[in-house]
Amino acid sequence: MASEHVLSGVVCLRHPAVATGLRCARCGTPICPRCLVHAPVGARCPDCAKPTGGIATRPSLRLYAQSGAAGLVSAVVAGALFAFLPLGFLSSSLRC
Numbered sequence: 001m002a003s004e005h006v007l008s009g010v011v012c013l014r015h016p017a018v019a020t021g022l023r024c025a026r027c028g029t030p031i032c033p034r035c036l037v038h039a040p041v042g043a044r045c046p047d048c049a050k051p052t053g054g055i056a057t058r059p060s061l062r063l064y065a066q067s068g069a070a071g072l073v074s075a076v077v078a079g080a081l082f083a084f085l086p087l088g089f090l091s092s093s094l095r096c
């Protein structure tokens with residue numbers, strides 16, 4: 001009779017009355033669709049979805065440095081192009 005809350009035998013950690021087949025991709029905690037947080041790596045519980053600020057900041061910093069270096073290189077290339085273009089125009093127009 002009262003078997004609607006034990007459909008799969010697994011219930012949400014925060015909502016014991018809600019049966020769910022979803023689990024956190026990181027810690028494996030059973031979570032219901034209401035608690036589920038969509039992350040780039042998959043479904044996560046609210047605890048794992050929180051920004052930790054520990055290891056996660058390192059790759060982003062490196063990425064930022066890489067993008068900065070790439071921007072610098074492209075800026076130098078663009079500067080060189082802009083520096084040489086007028087010279088080419090001048091030399092070709094002087095010949096006439």
Ligand SMILES: [Zn+2]
Binds near residue numbers: 045046049
């Ligand atoms: Zn988790």
Ligand SMILES: [Zn+2]
Binds near residue numbers: 015018032033
């Ligand atoms: Zn829940």
